[in-house]
Amino acid sequence: MSTLLALKALPVLAAGALAVDFPTIPKDLTTPYQQRLAIYGPNSVSVGWNTYEQLNQSCVLYGPSSSSLDQEACSTKSTTYATSRTWSNVAILTDLAPATTYYYQIVSGNSSVEQFFSPRTPGDTTPFNMDVVIDLGVYGTDGYTLSSRKAKKSDIPHVEPGLNHTTIGRLADTIDDYELVIHPGDFAYADDWYLDIDNLFAGSEAYQAILERFYDQLAPISGNKLYMAGPGNHEADCTEIPYTSGLCPEGQRNFTDFLHRFEGTVPTAFPSQSANTTAQALASQARSLAAPPFWYSFEYGLVHVTMIDTETDFADAPDGTDGSADLDTGPFGRRQQQLDFLAADLASVDRTVTPWLVVAGHRPWYTTGDGNACSPCQDAFEDLLYRYGVDLGVFGHVHNSQRFQPVYNGTADPNGLDNPAAPMYIVAGGAGNIEGLSSVGTEPSYTAFAYADDYSYSSLRFLNETALQVEFTRSTTGEILDTSVLYKEHATQFVDQ
């Protein structure tokens, strides 16, 4: 009890005595930071960024060459919340030619020209790679890469543009190897601010400083690659240590920072490209039931990707108002809305357009280690994934890399990787954060690969309509730790089994 009182008193006692490692505020307050791109629609991309002042107009110039940025997109969205030092801005670039390199410049007194590759048309059969990064935290004293917690702030290596950040560095070194990234949950680990003793007197300032640093560190990737975000528990976690919920910074409550950053940056669901009118109607139903950035879907060449929210909005959702994590967050939709969305979205997928169907979320139900599986997630989602023939389930939350044989209801599919009916599942939670790696622990019988010796991430290589190569890479060395090829015939246009 005395601990409780002492901790609650800290912010008051500490006023002014800040040791927080904030980035420097630029002289030109319109300078863009924390750039992030996302697929917004079949021919559109969102550019999100933060500034140290509110913008009346958030504008981006863009075009097919760096010397002819002949189009402009603007919005008036520039939002913040009480404890943040920055404003989140977004503009939507429309009418993009598919699979084309574009150049863009955020309108500011102090910005540079950057580039991105626009989304492939659904049904484009060109092979491409999509990287998967989950559970990625800040680099530096408040993060995971510094061995000694006692190092002085002045010893923090300056990260950009050298990018020695283990996983971000590997993503930078391999930037031409993948076309987009999905990151379903756990960004920055700003809610772990208290793990650095220097931050104990700084609460919400430390929290904001970590967020600013992290999204600055990510910007060389997320500002040049389509980077699709989803929610994880660390976007809402106020109770990692007992007795501190009274110290919960505002951005951390109920996904506040996550929403400011990603709301209006990702799509609802794409209009169906199928000739089948039922599929078209289901896709439009999915559009109206989506709640981005919590649950939504998009298509990219050979694949339809559905992002789900394993934190809130289903029975006994861990971060929901009655959930086991005691976070009291959400809901973000009406009762059943997420599950109705998922059913409509998955049922709408025409495999003659997008043969591959991937569902990505944060908490896994197939995982090694005792007590790591989210059984309410399994109860809510697994039957839908099986029924509509999802090929691959992508999850994180457990801080290591894992791959499972295709499995349904705890039983391995007898076909293995050779045209299984059940989804294959991976956990790609090893990207690195201040909480470190989770040991592998108990391995279910259908485990195909499990690795927790170093930071790692996954690459999904869509080779063609029937072959998907799944790789895990060790971030520090680039070594391929595991590779497998899932073969799916995709002979049924609308799977319903």
Ligand SMILES: *[C@@H]1O[C@H](CO)[C@@H](O)[C@H](O)[C@H]1NC(C)=O
């Ligand atoms: C311009 O932006 C860079 C970061 O991109 C920053 O370091 C510099 O301080 C900014 N200059 C001004 C005048 O704000």
Ligand SMILES: *[C@@H]1O[C@H](CO)[C@@H](O)[C@H](O)[C@H]1NC(C)=O
């Ligand atoms: C925004 O508009 C206000 C009033 O209309 C003006 O005073 C301010 O200078 C503008 N800010 C920027 C950054 O243009």
Ligand SMILES: *[C@@H]1O[C@H](CO)[C@@H](O)[C@H](O)[C@H]1NC(C)=O
């Ligand atoms: C970052 O990596 C580069 C090249 O690998 C190396 O020369 C440099 O010393 C590293 N910097 C830090 C701060 O570790």
Ligand SMILES: *[C@@H]1O[C@H](CO)[C@@H](O)[C@H](O)[C@H]1NC(C)=O
């Ligand atoms: C149209 O699509 C629905 C599912 O979206 C499917 O059940 C039905 O069989 C399809 N009809 C035809 C003629 O393929």
Ligand SMILES: *[C@@H]1O[C@H](CO)[C@@H](O)[C@H](O)[C@H]1NC(C)=O
């Ligand atoms: C969280 O935010 C959502 C949407 O803004 C709101 O509907 C919900 O009531 C909030 N939940 C809590 C517990 O404050």
Ligand SMILES: *[C@@H]1O[C@H](CO)[C@@H](O)[C@H](O)[C@H]1NC(C)=O
């Ligand atoms: C799932 O497996 C459990 C036993 O592990 C069994 O009781 C149950 O009937 C199975 N459900 C389905 C739908 O196969």
Ligand SMILES: *[C@@H]1O[C@H](CO)[C@@H](O)[C@H](O)[C@H]1NC(C)=O
């Ligand atoms: C798909 O790629 C796999 C692996 O490279 C190859 O074996 C297979 O023949 C290809 N299938 C088609 C239809 O091109």
